[in-house]
Amino acid sequence: SDTLEIARDHLEPGTNVVLTVEANMEAEQLKLLARSIVPIDTVVADAGxxxxxxxxxxxxxxxxxxxxxxxxxxxxxxxxxxxxxxxxxxxxxxxxxxxxxxxxxxxxxxxxxxxxxxxxxxxxxxx
Incomplete structure (x- = not known):
């Protein structure tokens, strides 16, 4: 919830982002919890x-x-x-x-x- 609030500006339709998620199995269902959300341009630029x-x-x-x-x-x-x-x-x-x-x-x-x-x-x- 905090992660989504912090990244709200990047979560617009058509915006490409990179998600870091934590995956857990709960009641035989896969649950994904967002840990970070970063614009893809930032990731590419920082790739060196x-x-x-x-x-x-x-x-x-x-x-x-x-x-x-x-x-x-x-x-x-x-x-x-x-x-x-x-x-x-x-x-x-x-x-x-x-x-x-x-x-x-x-x-x-x-x-x-x-x-x-x-x-x-x-x-x-x-x-």
Whole structure:
């Protein structure tokens, strides 16, 4: 009951959460008692993801990636930060060229999805 009251803000329709429960058998029925309720984004961010590798095949994408990461860096907390690398894929280059952007960027699933949606971004991989 206290656990549900504390986590009330996270218990809205459509919100993804991770539950820690205690399972007991009572009268041949399984009873689950919630011990903690945490938003899944918090769990993923705290998992220590190493970083992201962003593959781009258009020059315009570099500015869009930089803008998105800059905004995200300012808006997010300290959890879930890691390295972001650009992998430049252009016919003008001798092959794929990797450029490290640093290690102080949020690398959450939302950022990964936002990067994938940018024009000129081919794919985004976890590293």
């Amino acid at each position: 993801q190493a970083g992201l590798r962003v593959f781009v095949d258009q020059d315009d994408a570099i500015g869009a990636v930089a803008g998105l990461l800059g905004r995200a860096r300012g808006e997010s907390g300290l959890a879930g930060r890691g390295e972001v690398q650009l992998c430049l894929m252009s016919l003008d280059l001798p092959g794929e060229v990797d450029v490290s952007l640093g290690t102080d960027f949020p690398v959450t699933p939302q950022i990964k999805g936002a990067l994938k949606s940018l024009p000129g971004v081919v794919t985004v991989e976890d590293v």
